[in-house]
Amino acid sequence: MTTMRVVPATAVMWPQLGRVFGPREKNPTSCWCQRFCQHDEPDNRSALQREVHEADLPVGLLAILDDDVVGWTRVVPRSTLPGITGNRALARILDDDPDAWWVSCFLVRREQRGSGIGVALLEAAVDWAAQHGASVLDGHPVDADRLAGTPSPSAIFTGTLAMFQRAGFAEIGRTYRTRPVMRRELMHP
Template identity: 80%
Template sequence: MTTVRVVPATAEAWPRLGRVFGPREKNPDSCWCQRFRRHEEPTNRDALRREVHEADPPVGLVALLDGDAVGWTRAVPRSTLPAITEHRLLSRILDEDPQAWWVTCFVVRREHRGRGVGVTLLEAAVDWAAQHGGSVLDGHPVDTDGLARVPSPSAVFTGTLAMFRRAGFAELGRTHPTRPVMRRELLHR
């Protein structure tokens, strides 16, 4: 497999980014990585488009394979995600840290799943958060070993425990038996 290259999700990346979201690209009200945010835009796609065009630093990273967008992740300061900072169960585990970053989701095109694109995006998110002054990068993946059946891709949009472990994250605690909170301490780069 050709090496996956990860780049910031800037305005130049927007035309290719929609391809990552697959059939949802045609549905402007599907998630478009807005699950943990609040916005005033008419659709979730409009909200992500505005963020990608205006955010400094960019709110996400795009995985490219031979110039084609194959994956996406959002990595931002935790304080910018109300659904995380106001989450009752997460607040029992997480400390108050204004420099903490959070990785919210992973979208990998179907034909590229199972090839390490998600781990590559997560490792790039670690570097991204460190470059922008993050103290830690946290996430809330799914422990698929504890599930009764194989989950659908949409059920593991926050990543998997195995993926976070491969990227060097340690478990802080759990909000549910299958929902660990994972952390990677960051060295500023």
């Protein structure tokens, strides 16, 4: 029987975290979930490693299936992501709520895609943000139904509209016809 759980990405988990990045694990300049961040590290892997090791509050969550890391998501206060707060298209839709959080990316190992791990990570992100005082959790997924053809995994790293809908998010606007901004209002535990 397989069991899946989602845990915070702590320093102890760093050695396993790289496995979710697959072949990119060996490439320190690939994204390593730095698309919306700014850093002074020599490469993106070093930047994420520093974040994971130094964060008072973990910056992401890991999906673990039978003791093997199979997924990752970054979920943090929106104010910590300059690529989000400085985006003019998003600024037209988002308010200045200092307690708003953002889920910026999802990465699921190839052999596990389509098995619900992304939705499990998103649902855990909702709980994580609520536990840490977030008023809302926002994201900017892709409306895959409006794309021509089948999107590549690298095109939907921010998640899909269907995934966010399954996790109870509502659309609050669009920056482009294929890019909804999704929000989940949170109640604190």
